[in-house]
Every structure is written in structure tokens, then in C-alpha cells.
Amino acid sequence: MNKKDTILLDHGAGGKVSHAMFSELILPLFDNELLAKQNDGAVFEVPPGRMAFSTDSYTVDPLFFPGGDIGELAVNGTVNDVAMCGAIPLYISVGLIIEEGMQVVDLKRILQSMARAAQKADVRIVTGDTKVVPRGKVDKIFINTSGIGSIPTGVHVSGDGAQPGDKVIVSGTIADHGVTILSEREGLKFDSDVKSDSAPLNHMVKGMLESGYPVHVLRDPTRGGLGTTLNEIAGQSTVGIRLFEDRLPVRGPVRGICELLGFDPLYLANEGKLIAIVPGADADNVLDIIRRDAFGKDAVIIGEVTEQDPGRVVLETFIGGTRIVEMLTGEQLPRIC
Amino acid sequence: MxxxxxxxxxxxxxxxxxxxxxxxxxxxxxxxxxxxxxxxxxxxxxxxxxxxxxxxxxxxxPGCPVCVIAQKDIDAYVMLARRPDVILTTFGDLMKVPGSVSSLAGEKAKGADVRMVYSIFDALAIAKENPDKAVVFCAVGFETTIPTIAGAVLTAQTQGIDNFSIYSANKLxxxxxxxxxxxxxxxxxxxxxxxxxxxxxxxxxxxxxxxxxxxxxxxxxxxxxxxxxxxxxxxxxxESKIPRLVNAYPRAVADAGNPKARAIMDQVFETADALWRGIGHIPDSGMVLRESFYKFDAAKKFELSMPDTREPAGCDCGRILMGLKRPDQCRLYKKNCTPMHPVGPCMVSSEGACAAFYKYSG
Structure with missing residues (x-):
């Protein structure tokens, strides 16, 4: 395929043009023997024990942003969702829905980025599908990925596992992705170095699970941010969660942009951060393990699980006051003044 | 910075x-x-x-511009959004405020061209890019916002951007x-x-x-x-029973304020009676365009067939804004009126008393 080409409806019609796109563009990038067999699905051996299976669709606008792009997001997002089940992600499927007229050079850039992300996360893209729809029916490209992974024996990670006395760890600074996308989408020119935190977290999770320390809950606070995810956990586990505002890691420029626009970093998306809830006695050791990972250097303990206020997240503010952190109810809207 | x-x-x-x-x-x-x-x-x-x-x-x-916006102004915005020849531009927090028949978010979902902007100058840029459309900006603000709106109107005049106009619900x-x-x-x-x-x-x-x-x-x-x-x-x-008017924000506020901003405001706008939600008409509390700027006044440019204005029944926004009631003393609070399904504007804006009360008090 020529770099200057644009994607036509023919590319998704299943005929010669479709095949050419698969064999010339997709297969060389996602290179692996399971995909090369070109069957209707991938066939593979599974390790004994339990499996985790997750799916997510990616519709981000803009496609390319500081710190990543839709392709990297689509791989990391599903890798992370599988990892948050306490699993080692193994195989990924990719469904591409492309708008007619998309530039091949853009598509290639996205696919290359997916291949790189898969390699980094050590997962294989083994099956997929491509559809091309008429102009205006999707916004350039939508990507669905599903992932499957194996859960090591003895691991039981679940949103209902938080217990009073547990500590809440976040693996790094919050709201980086959300602020980056908002700034890019609205064409806001800030003289700052904010960028998306898109990253695979499966190696970090593997390190935690292999250490043998019990991990009660793992979640990646993506859409809705830390505030929403912690509310989900508090509800599922019927416990209270108490956060300390002065411990929440937020980069200076991210905090500044949030203040300017009236956004709360607690509700902005992250794409490379996890929340780990672990017994209080093990928290420092687990924190050390997370910090050893390339994407966990800024990890901190931000709060604790309590018996009081079941189902609620309570924040102790900078000045020693308290407030409830509610679940995000809709899109945050920029304010007038 | x-x-x-x-x-x-x-x-x-x-x-x-x-x-x-x-x-x-x-x-x-x-x-x-x-x-x-x-x-x-x-x-x-x-x-x-x-x-x-x-x-x-x-x-x-009563200092949240979205909360005090009159129902009839929201209705006017909805009617403007429904016009196929109009691109309506607005700050974000106005999107979900329910009018008598619909909200801007509702109209956008039905296909109206409603665009969220961060600055009125974005609206001006949209007007330049779309010369065959009328671009209307929902001008909702206090003294903080009005000088910038005036600046944009002056820019439109200087640059001859005649397809641009504002619909003013500005207040003092x-x-x-x-x-x-x-x-x-x-x-x-x-x-x-x-x-x-x-x-x-x-x-x-x-x-x-x-x-x-x-x-x-x-x-x-x-x-x-x-x-x-x-x-x-x-x-x-x-405690001392000696009332004073104090400036405890000297890092930003001068006693005389910003005379240049006020001059621009006065050049473009004049005071008029304005309707405040729940409070009623307040003399000289609104700011409308002066006659020499009528061609940028959407209220003059478009004939809108307005629906009968219906204030939401049971909504206590007005009394809450005057400190006569707390949000949780309104009978709709948390029952019929939540941030997901707001009835009154105090539940819509992130700065509204009811939304803040709901969000942070649980």
C-alpha cells in the first residue's frame, strides 16, 4: 500500500483489496504465527486455572496527542483491564472500524503504535477484523480490543475485597491523560509539558502478585478518574475510603490547568495508573514493589479503608476539613467564570 | 505563568x-x-x-451567572439553537440548564449546531470560518466576563464580522x-x-x-x-460591632478596580432592568448592547417565537440564592432534582449552591 493512499470502502469489503491491506500492512506489524495462520479465530493452548477476559472500545479525539495515540491506548487499556483482574495478559484481539477517506499514513502510524505497545506489554495480537464505513459514519477510526489472560493460582483480586485497615495506593500522578486530551481537543495552548500517561501496567501487577503479598483490590482509574473508581470500590466492598488531599500526586501544570478551567483532578481520566488496596501491614512493601516498576516511580499511599461511612469516599482537605467525594455524574463542563 | x-x-x-x-x-x-x-x-x-x-x-x-439566569433567556437560547441558520456558541455550564421545553444539550443531541467555547473569541473565530451562518454567543456573565464580551463585540465591529451576534443575559x-x-x-x-x-x-x-x-x-x-x-x-x-468594607484581596483588587475594562463595558453596553431567577426584576441590574451595536444583538436580529415560560414547579432556587433556604430544605433536592436530572439551575452549574451541596455533602 502506498503511503499517500487513502482508505476506501474496498479496504473493508473482504476482497482482494482487503487481503492486500492485511498482508501488506497489518500482518508484518503484528507479526506472530497465530495471526499468520489467517483462520477465522486464533487457536491456542491455555494454562491451567482461571482466566480473565475483558473488552473495551476506543473512540478518542484527537487520534494523536502528547504522550500517545489511539493505538497505544487501545492496547494498553485492555492489557490493563485484564491485569486489574489479577491476571497475566496473553492475547489480544483488534477490531478496526475505519472511516472512508482516512489517510493510510495515519492508519499505519496507529498500527505501528499498537504493535509497539503489544511488544512492550508482552502480549500478542492474534485475531482481528477490519471494517470501513462511509464518510461521517465514524470519527476517523474506532478501535475495539479484547484481551485474555491467566490468573496465577491463589490470586483473588476483586472490587469487593477492600477491608477496614487496608491502605490505598495510587501508582503515580493523576489526571495527566484527562488534562492532555481536554487541552488538545479544545485547542487550548498551554505553555506546559503535560502529556498522557498511557502505559502498560501488567508488569507492575505481575511483580505485586509474584511477591506473595495479598492484594485485595486492583483497579485502573480511567474514565471518571480516581474519585469515581474509589466510589465504585467503596460501594462494592461496603466500606468507607478516606483520602488525604495533601498526599494526592498531581503534577503542578496539571493542577494549574485544572484550576484555570474549573476541573477536579479527582475526576479526570488516567491511562497508566492503578489503585492497589492492600492490608495496612503490607502497604509499604507493596509500595516498594510498585515503585520499582518503570511506571510506578511516583507511587504513594493516598488513603485508607475504614469501617465508617460505608459506600462513601471522604477526603481530608489541605486545611484539615473533610468533604465527600461523590461519583462523577456527567461530563465535567468548563465554567463561565 | x-x-x-x-x-x-x-x-x-x-x-x-x-x-x-x-x-x-x-x-x-x-x-x-x-x-x-x-x-x-x-x-x-x-x-x-x-x-x-x-x-x-x-x-x-446570587453570584453564579448560570443560577440566576431567567427561564426566558434559556428558552431564547433554545429557540436560537433550533434555527438551521444559526451556530449557537456557549460556555459549558449553560448546556444542561433546562428551559421550559428543552436544554441546549437536548437540542445538540437532536442535531442543532451548539458549540461549547472557552472564550467568546473562539465564537468570533467560528463566525469568521462560517460566513454563511449566523454565529450567536450566549452572553451570560457578571462584571468579570462582560468586558471581554464587549471587547469581542468591538473586534467584530472593527473587522466587519457581521454574522456574529450576542444574546445578552449579562448581569451586575x-x-x-x-x-x-x-x-x-x-x-x-x-x-x-x-x-x-x-x-x-x-x-x-x-x-x-x-x-x-x-x-x-x-x-x-x-x-x-x-x-x-x-x-x-x-x-x-x-464582635466589635464596627462594620467595615475591607479589601482582603489586594494581590488582585485595586480600590478603583480596572477603569479601562469598565470603559470598554460602558462603550458597548448600557444598563437595563433584568430578570433574575427566583428574585424577579431588578432595576439597572442587566447590561444590554447600546443602540450603535444593535447589529450585533441577536435579540434584535432574530424574531423568536417563544414558548410560554414555565418555571419548574416546586424549585426553590430563588429562595436558596437569597439565603432564605438551604439546598436540602428544597423539596425537590435529591428526589426529583439531582445533577443527573437537574430541575433548577442551581443543580446544573458546578458552582451552583445545590450542585455543590449535592456533590460535597453527599
């Missing part, structure tokens, strides 16, 4: 010392009103109510305070006055009301220390 500058004003030690002083000095029940929506939000966000003595009640006043703060003080049943022991508004108006704009009613009044900023400092000053004035 140093984006971390404001951290200085969140200092926990100084904040705690201020709280201790407030507790030490305060001996009587006080009802203090923060006029501005941004103050309301900061108060909830930093948990300021939870650190103050129980004797101090903070009331949210001091007349609202005056109206509030005249309302029966309103009891206020002190005003936390809006810092951003005062940047433009200066302290001077608040003197006439202060002289008339002698209510302790402090202009302040939006960080926890600013707000606690204002509360302390109001407590001290109430």
Missing part, C-alpha cells in the same frame, strides 16, 4: 491557625453570605464548613445585593464579596450598599486562606 503559585494560599499551617483564631473570637451565631459561585465551590471543595464552628452558617448568594452584582437587602426575611451578618468581580469594579462599587446597610463586607480571593481570612475579618467586625 507560574501554575503552582496558588499553592502558597493553601498552606495547611496558616489555614489551621486562621481556623483557631475564628474559633477563639467567635461568640455568637453568624449568617455569612458568599455572593460568588466560585466561592461556594471553593468552600465545599476545601471542606471549609467542616472546620468552622457550628455557630457560623455560610449561605450561597451590586444591584443584586441591594435587592437582596430589601427582601423581607433576609438576615445576613456579613458578605464575602466576589474577588473576581471586584478586580473590575473595585471596592468602590460596593460602598453605596455598604453605607446604606452597614453590613460587614470583605472582598476576598478563592484559596482556602483567602476565604478563612475573610471569615475571620467578618467575625471580628461582628
Amino acid at each position: 507560574n501554575l503552582t503559585y496558588n499553592q502558597v494560599f493553601k498552606d495547611p499551617e496558616i489555614s489551621k491557625a486562621l481556623v483557631a483564631r475564628i474559633r477563639e473570637k467567635n461568640t455568637r451565631p453568624l449568617r455569612l453570605m458568599e455572593v460568588c459561585g466560585t466561592h461556594t465551590m471553593a468552600i465545599f471543595r476545601y471542606g471549609i464548613r467542616s472546620v468552622l464552628p457550628e455557630t457560623i452558617t455560610l449561605l450561597s448568594g 452584582t451590586p444591584p443584586a445585593l441591594a435587592a437582596l437587602m430589601k427582601t423581607a426575611g433576609v438576615e445576613i451578618d456579613g458578605f464575602i464579596l466576589p474577588g473576581h468581580v471586584a478586580v473590575i469594579t473595585g471596592l468602590d462599587a460596593f460602598y453605596p450598599i455598604f453605607e446604606k446597610y452597614r453590613i460587614p463586607s470583605v472582598v476576598t480571593g478563592f484559596e482556602p486562606m483567602d476565604i478563612l481570612n475573610a471569615v475571620l475579618k467578618l467575625v471580628e467586625q461582628n
Whole structure:
């Protein structure tokens, strides 16, 4: 395929043009023997024990942003969702829905980025599908990925596992992705170095699970941010969660942009951060393990699980006051003044 | 711009010392009103109510532009959005405010061209890019926002961007305070006055009301220390029974304000009666375009067939804005009216008293 080409409806019609796109563009990038067999699905051996299976669709606008792009997001997002089940992600499927007229050079850039992300996360893209729809029916490209992974024996990670006395760890600074996308989408020119935190977290999770320390809950606070995810956990586990505002890691420029626009970093998306809830006695050791990972250097303990206020997240503010952190109810809207 | 500058004003030690002083000095029940929506939000966000003595009640006043917008203005925006020849541009928090028949978000979902902007100058750019469409900006703001709107209108005039217009629901703060003080049943022991508004108006704009009613009044900023400092000053004035009008935000507010911004405002706009939600008509509290700028006035340009204005039944936004009721004393609160399904505008804007109460008090 020529770099200057644009994607036509023919590319998704299943005929010669479709095949050419698969064999010339997709297969060389996602290179692996399971995909090369070109069957209707991938066939593979599974390790004994339990499996985790997750799916997510990616519709981000803009496609390319500081710190990543839709392709990297689509791989990391599903890798992370599988990892948050306490699993080692193994195989990924990719469904591409492309708008007619998309530039091949853009598509290639996205696919290359997916291949790189898969390699980094050590997962294989083994099956997929491509559809091309008429102009205006999707916004350039939508990507669905599903992932499957194996859960090591003895691991039981679940949103209902938080217990009073547990500590809440976040693996790094919050709201980086959300602020980056908002700034890019609205064409806001800030003289700052904010960028998306898109990253695979499966190696970090593997390190935690292999250490043998019990991990009660793992979640990646993506859409809705830390505030929403912690509310989900508090509800599922019927416990209270108490956060300390002065411990929440937020980069200076991210905090500044949030203040300017009236956004709360607690509700902005992250794409490379996890929340780990672990017994209080093990928290420092687990924190050390997370910090050893390339994407966990800024990890901190931000709060604790309590018996009081079941189902609620309570924040102790900078000045020693308290407030409830509610679940995000809709899109945050920029304010007038 | 140093984006971390404001951290200085969140200092926990100084904040705690201020709280201790407030507790030490305060001996009587006080009802203090923060006029501005941004103050309301900061108060909830930093948990300021939870650190103050129980004797101090903070009331949210009529200073959130979305909360005081009249139903008929929302209806006009909806009608404008429905016109196929119009691109309607608006700040984000107006999107979900329910009018009599629909909201802007509702119209957008049905296919209307409604665009969220961060600045009126974005709306001007949209007008330049779409010469065959009429681009209307929903001008909703106080003194903080009005000079920029005036600047945009002047730019449109200079550059001949004739397909641009605004529909003004702009309002002024001091007349609202005056109206509030005249309302029966309103009891206020002190005003936390809006810092951003005062940047433009200066302290001077608040003197006439202060002289008339002698209510302790402090202009302040939006960080926890600013707000606690204002509360302390109001407590001290109430204890000493010597009311004063104080500028506790000198890093941003000059006593005379910003005369240049006010001059632009006056060049483009003139005062007019305005309808405030739940409060009613307040003389000279609105700002409409002067006659020489009528070609940028959407209210003059378009003939809109307006629906019968229906204020939501049972909604207490008006009484809440005057400090006569707390959000949880409204019978719709949390039952029919939630941030997901707001009935009144105080539940829509993130700075609305009801939304802040809902979000931060659980």
C-alpha cells in the first residue's frame, strides 16, 4: 500500500483489496504465527486455572496527542483491564472500524503504535477484523480490543475485597491523560509539558502478585478518574475510603490547568495508573514493589479503608476539613467564570 | 505563568491557625453570605464548613451567572439553537440548564449546531470560518466576563464580522445585593464579596450598599486562606460591632478596580432592568448592547417565537440564592432534582449552591 493512499470502502469489503491491506500492512506489524495462520479465530493452548477476559472500545479525539495515540491506548487499556483482574495478559484481539477517506499514513502510524505497545506489554495480537464505513459514519477510526489472560493460582483480586485497615495506593500522578486530551481537543495552548500517561501496567501487577503479598483490590482509574473508581470500590466492598488531599500526586501544570478551567483532578481520566488496596501491614512493601516498576516511580499511599461511612469516599482537605467525594455524574463542563 | 503559585494560599499551617483564631473570637451565631459561585465551590471543595464552628452558617448568594439566569433567556437560547441558520456558541455550564421545553444539550443531541467555547473569541473565530451562518454567543456573565464580551463585540465591529451576534443575559452584582437587602426575611451578618468581580469594579462599587446597610463586607480571593481570612475579618467586625468594607484581596483588587475594562463595558453596553431567577426584576441590574451595536444583538436580529415560560414547579432556587433556604430544605433536592436530572439551575452549574451541596455533602 502506498503511503499517500487513502482508505476506501474496498479496504473493508473482504476482497482482494482487503487481503492486500492485511498482508501488506497489518500482518508484518503484528507479526506472530497465530495471526499468520489467517483462520477465522486464533487457536491456542491455555494454562491451567482461571482466566480473565475483558473488552473495551476506543473512540478518542484527537487520534494523536502528547504522550500517545489511539493505538497505544487501545492496547494498553485492555492489557490493563485484564491485569486489574489479577491476571497475566496473553492475547489480544483488534477490531478496526475505519472511516472512508482516512489517510493510510495515519492508519499505519496507529498500527505501528499498537504493535509497539503489544511488544512492550508482552502480549500478542492474534485475531482481528477490519471494517470501513462511509464518510461521517465514524470519527476517523474506532478501535475495539479484547484481551485474555491467566490468573496465577491463589490470586483473588476483586472490587469487593477492600477491608477496614487496608491502605490505598495510587501508582503515580493523576489526571495527566484527562488534562492532555481536554487541552488538545479544545485547542487550548498551554505553555506546559503535560502529556498522557498511557502505559502498560501488567508488569507492575505481575511483580505485586509474584511477591506473595495479598492484594485485595486492583483497579485502573480511567474514565471518571480516581474519585469515581474509589466510589465504585467503596460501594462494592461496603466500606468507607478516606483520602488525604495533601498526599494526592498531581503534577503542578496539571493542577494549574485544572484550576484555570474549573476541573477536579479527582475526576479526570488516567491511562497508566492503578489503585492497589492492600492490608495496612503490607502497604509499604507493596509500595516498594510498585515503585520499582518503570511506571510506578511516583507511587504513594493516598488513603485508607475504614469501617465508617460505608459506600462513601471522604477526603481530608489541605486545611484539615473533610468533604465527600461523590461519583462523577456527567461530563465535567468548563465554567463561565 | 507560574501554575503552582496558588499553592502558597493553601498552606495547611496558616489555614489551621486562621481556623483557631475564628474559633477563639467567635461568640455568637453568624449568617455569612458568599455572593460568588466560585466561592461556594471553593468552600465545599476545601471542606471549609467542616472546620468552622457550628455557630457560623455560610449561605450561597446570587453570584453564579448560570443560577440566576431567567427561564426566558434559556428558552431564547433554545429557540436560537433550533434555527438551521444559526451556530449557537456557549460556555459549558449553560448546556444542561433546562428551559421550559428543552436544554441546549437536548437540542445538540437532536442535531442543532451548539458549540461549547472557552472564550467568546473562539465564537468570533467560528463566525469568521462560517460566513454563511449566523454565529450567536450566549452572553451570560457578571462584571468579570462582560468586558471581554464587549471587547469581542468591538473586534467584530472593527473587522466587519457581521454574522456574529450576542444574546445578552449579562448581569451586575451590586444591584443584586441591594435587592437582596430589601427582601423581607433576609438576615445576613456579613458578605464575602466576589474577588473576581471586584478586580473590575473595585471596592468602590460596593460602598453605596455598604453605607446604606452597614453590613460587614470583605472582598476576598478563592484559596482556602483567602476565604478563612475573610471569615475571620467578618467575625471580628461582628464582635466589635464596627462594620467595615475591607479589601482582603489586594494581590488582585485595586480600590478603583480596572477603569479601562469598565470603559470598554460602558462603550458597548448600557444598563437595563433584568430578570433574575427566583428574585424577579431588578432595576439597572442587566447590561444590554447600546443602540450603535444593535447589529450585533441577536435579540434584535432574530424574531423568536417563544414558548410560554414555565418555571419548574416546586424549585426553590430563588429562595436558596437569597439565603432564605438551604439546598436540602428544597423539596425537590435529591428526589426529583439531582445533577443527573437537574430541575433548577442551581443543580446544573458546578458552582451552583445545590450542585455543590449535592456533590460535597453527599
